[in-house]
Amino acid sequence: MDKYIYDERNGLWYELQGDYYIPCLTLPTEKEHKPIGLWGQRHKRYLQEHKRAVYITLLTSGKLNCYLADINEQATNMMFRLVEQMADREGVTKQLKAESPILWIGRMNEIQARAREIIYSELIYT
Template sequence: MPDLTLPTEPELPLGRYALMHRDYLENHKRVTYLNLLTSGRLNAHLHQTEQTALHRLKLLTKQLCREQGVTEELKEKAPMQWVGMMNSIRSQAEEAILSELIYN
């Protein structure tokens, strides 16, 4: 019997987007998942995906705020409207990230 063991990977913090991407790879891109797992690069790949998603979320949120006129002035004058607009912007940005990075 061969003694098969997986290479040790450094422990990296994995957030929400990394875990969603791991689940997607495991269930829909099985060969890619197994290749990353057996080569010892899965955690690094997931960590990089998480960092990219967070960076992209920040950039998209700023861009959408600029485009839709959501400012600090609006936050002071109409806080409930600002919260609603920010929730909408965040949802739009997350939807883009999920389709571009996580489920791809």
């Protein structure tokens, strides 16, 4: 028996595995490989654990990496925008940083924590 055979009816190659021929299937390759980043990795883990069908669909269509890179970019931009807006609204300025660095660090950490929670609820865990 041949190790590989080609079926002209469906255009697939088959490989001999034991007594059976198994189709040689590959996933489509993505055109670009953008870095996924922290937010994209968290969303990927969420999809794998809670939205399995969406994850498998994106994976088999070859669009998973692009989708996750897009989520990462959106989350990063949202983080910068939210932190800047909250800091302006609450009066956390460079002047406060110069006068009281410890207070400024504490308030910025609070702002960043709130911004992360907003991103989790609106982008990552949806």
